[in-house]
Structure formats: structure tokens, C-alpha cells
Amino acid sequence: MLTEENFPLSDVDRFRGQDDVVVWLDLCAPDAEQLHLVADELRLDPHAVEDALSAGERAKLDRYPTHLFLNTYAVRLDVASGELVSQEISAFIAGRTLVTVRGDDTFDLDEVLRRVHGADLAAHGVAYLVHGIIDVVVDGYFTAVQALDGALEDLEDMLFDEDVPEGTVHRRSFELRKSLVQLRREILPMREAVNSLMRRDTGLVTDGLVSAYQDVYDHVLRATEWTDSLRDMINSILDTNLTIQSNRLNLVMKKMTGWAAIIAVPTLITGFFGQNVPYPGSGESWGFSVDLFVLVLSAAILYVVFRRKGWL
Template identity: 30%
Template sequence: MKPKKKRKSYKTVNRPPGTLFYRGKKQSVVTAIDIINYSKESYHKIETQNVEEAFHFKGNNQVTWINVNGLNNTSIIEKLGTHYGLHPLTLEDIANTNHRPKMDEFETYLFIVLKMLYIKNDEELVFEQVSIVVGDDYVFTFQEAEGDVFNDLRERISSDKGRVRSLGSDYLMYTIIDAVVDHYITVIEAFGDKIEDVEDRVFEDGSDSNEIASKIQELKREVLKIRRTVFPLREIINHLDKIEHPIIDEKTYNFLRDLYDHIVQINENIEMYREMIWSLLDMYMSIISNKMNEIMKVLTIIATVFIPLTFIAGIYGMNFDYMPELHYKYGYFILWAVMVVIFLLMLIYFRRRKWL
């Protein structure tokens, strides 16, 4: 017997606005802080658990990227935000991992919330929120736990490849978002392969119907979750391209427009795959219905064949004394011959009508 699903308990706690409280599922044991400070001529990296070490880089005329892994230790977020003058509502949103992707403008910085997607161990699809704070000479990124999509970007900064170290914090913001979007493309491609695999299994003979149905339901849930994750980013990038903020340099807008084209294409692919899944579900239901119809047709033909035979057997099975055919010497064999002839004639008729 299938165990009953445990009911969730829903409780609302009304806290004052700006209260820093972690809302998430990934409880890190420690909060790790990665600090990358760079310019065209220099590069410096620190890995620490002491947030005070990030305070020394403020106002040093270089770009500082501070990445915080682990949000359950809210005191670190509060200290960092207080030192750099972040609004309490920004700090509250950083600790809340259930936000829809969005962007907020402040006088001295921009605050962006987006969802990071990547495939872990070639199978597991990971969804994680990333909060980005972009100031004049700094970028903060906040994640729930270890593991992200920025390793290639870190390598480019350390080896001085590309133009990252030649430009400011606004370009670093663009490269961070671009890394997230590039992994969207990878995830979407892998998702398309999964749809094709399930589509092939739908047409395979002997496939487990229950397993296929559960796979299609899993694809439906995944595509809806991906859509909720990716779709709002289009609005964010479009907003970034149109705002006039002192942090964003004029040259960066060209890169943002190119990024907008990528996210539009990704959203179009998601909608296409969404339609494919619905079509796949309709196709699967049609195949199941056709198989059921074939079974019902065979059973109907068998029943139709036996109706006249049952009728004849029923007549001669009655217990009347005066039934002349019962006293024929070859009556039993004649009755069998008649029944066999009727059976064969009906089979020939069904074959000619292409019902068999």
C-alpha cells in the first residue's frame, strides 16, 4: 500500500520590513567569502571566512568582486551591507531565496536577483538564486552554497584574457550575467535531448506505460520551472539597457543588447520545447488510446464470432423430447461442421473488411 504523502504545514510570520532572515533550504556549515581585486596591471585573490577582510578594498580605485557562499549566516551579510551602505530591504532580499528575478535601482548601486541553472554530474539539474550588487568599483554576488557557473570567468580575470580587467564593475556585472545565460543555453540543449529520448521511447514497442507517463510529467514540471527561472531575465536585461545610471558605461550597453538577443532566443526555445512536451503528451495519449481500441476490436470480433455459435449451442442444449435432429446418426458431426463453416465465413468476412 502506497504511504500517504505528508501534508505540509504553512505558517506566515509577519516580520518588520528590512529584517534579515534566511529563507532557503541549503544550510551551509560555514560561509565562504572569495575576494578578487583587480585592475589592468594587478590581480589579487583572497579566500576567507572573515568578512572584515573585504572592507579594506573599498575605494582603492580598482574593481573588487566579492562572492559570498552561504546565506544562513546573516550576520556576515549584515556587516558587509552596513560597511558598503546597502539598503536594509536589499539585505532582506539577499537572504530570501524565493524571489522572482528582478532589478532594483538605488542611488549608488544596482541590485539584481536572478536564477542560476547548471547541470551537476551530467544528470542533476541545479536551480540556485544569485543576488548581484553592483557599485561604482565593486560587485557582490551572493549564493546559497558552493558550486556555480563562474569558473571560466574567474580564469579569464586571473589570466587577463579578454577585456574584463580593462573595464569597470559594470562590465563585470555583464560577464556574470552572461555566464549565467550561457549555462541556460547548455541546460536548454540538454533538455531538448531529454525530450527526444522520451519521444523515442513513446514509439517503442513494449515500453513501460507508467514509466513513460511519469517521464512526461517530470518534463512538464521541469520546463515550467525553467520558464519561471529564465523568462523574467528578459525584462531585467531590457531594463538595464534602457536605464541611465552613472554606474553603467556607454560601451556596456552594446554588450547588454547582445545579451538581450540571447535571452530572447532562449525564451523562444523554451516555448518551443513546452509545446513539444504538450504535443508529446497528446501523442502518448493517442497511442495508448489506439492500443486500447485494438484490444477492444479483437475482443469484439471474438465475441461476434461466438454469438451465432452460442445461439446454436443454446438451441440444441434445451431439454425438449421432440427435437428430430437429436436422433440423427450424424447430427453431432453435422452441427460441428455447420459451426466451423459459420466461424470460417465470419473470419473471411472480417478479413475482407480489413477488421483483422
């Protein structure tokens, strides 16, 4: 049961001394001084504090003598731009105390609070809170992967749409591939992190929560496998798009060559008879008519032949 919120830092020791109390400190965009005050109060390792203050740390679980340090990322895909928006979340797990550090309020804690509300919090302590956080994070993975899947399916439909402006598919493919690479970079390490949390020597997960953590671990594996299939899918789209562009270029070149051939034959005829030498019909009215007829006939024959072959 939630008994107190927004309490001063000086009261942390008072709450930590109670066996039936779980303390959760959430720090949103703290500066170095604020985090070091908490670190001194809870005796957090300086290396873990440095990781929490540094941006771009990989998802991981580190063990220290007095606590565990978990780093993870909440993600969201902007479908319109294809950009993956990620929020780094760091957590210090020390006994029945949890300290979370967020860069901003992009990651909504209301969903976590909704999931962890109830008697299970008192029974399982901090492990229940940690499970709530990573459960919401992993659900975000599925939402992002599903959005990527939908965006790639739309991209497949655009492949054979001739009304789509040239370069759109290629540009969109690279945008989505960039987001997919970033998403995989944040999902893959979570397998090891969640698996490490479940190890008995961490002393975190109680027997009653093993199945819940196993469920999260299975979800991470499924998300990872899904990204594997999406990686193959986007590579296939890129290859197919290149093939289509090559075929379209060949078609254009074929048409240009066909028209060039049609023009070349009359040019050859007029060039030959344009020599300053006498030829049959030269100076006669019917000679011009015959020449014109031959020019039109040769061009028409070539046009019909090329048309039947699909070159024009």
C-alpha cells in the same frame, strides 16, 4: 589585474577608496549575521539584504539609492531524471564594488573568472564582472534548453515504440514539462533584468560594454523563443500520446468484440438446439456431426471476415 584575494572585510574600505581597484566579495552560503556585517560595511539596503537571504525570489533588478540589486538563477538539467537544478545568485552592485551571494558552490565561479580576466576588467570595472556572471548564467540556459530539446526528441521516438512500458512516455512527459515550466519561470524575467542593466540611468554599462550586454540580451531572447517552441512540442507529445493510447485501447476493444462475436454464434446454436425438444438429427449419430460442422464453420467464417477487416 588580480592583486589580492581572501582579504579581511575590514580592508574593503581601503580598496574602495582606490579609483583603479574593483572589489568583488563572494559570499558562499553566508548566514544572516555574516551578510548583515557586509551590509553595514557597504550600507546596503535592508530590503535587498532580505531578498538575498530569502529563497525563491524571482529574477530581477532593483534600484536603491546606494546600489543596484540583481537576482538571477544558474540552471542545470539532470537528463536522467528530467529534474532542473537551479542555483539562486544575488548580486549587490555598489560603485566599483560587487558582492555576490550564493546558497552553495553549485555555481562554479572559475568560468566567470576565466572570462573576466584581462585588462577589460580595469577599464570597465564592476560592469565587466556583472557581464561575466550573467553571460555564464545565460549560457547555462542554452545548455539546459538544448538538453530539454534532446530529451523531448528521444521522447518522440518512444511514442511509437511498442516495447516501451505503458505509462513511461506519459510520466516522462510530465517530468520534462515540469522542468520546462520552472526554466521558463527563471528565463523570462531575465529579459527585463538585463534590459534594465543596459539603461543609461543605471550608470553601470559603459559605451564599450553596450554591445556585450546587447549580445547577452539577444541570447536571453533566443532562449525564451526556444522554450516557447519546446512548450508547443511537449504539448504535442502529450496529445499524441493520448491519441495513441486511445487507438490502442480501441484496437483491444475491437479484438475483444470480434472474439466475443465468434464465440457468440456457436453459443447461440448450441443454446437453441440444447432445448428439450425434438429436432432433425436428434438421437442420430449424424446429428452430432452436423452440429459440430455448423459450429466450426460459423466460427471459421466469422474469423476470416474479421481478419480481412483487420479486427483480429
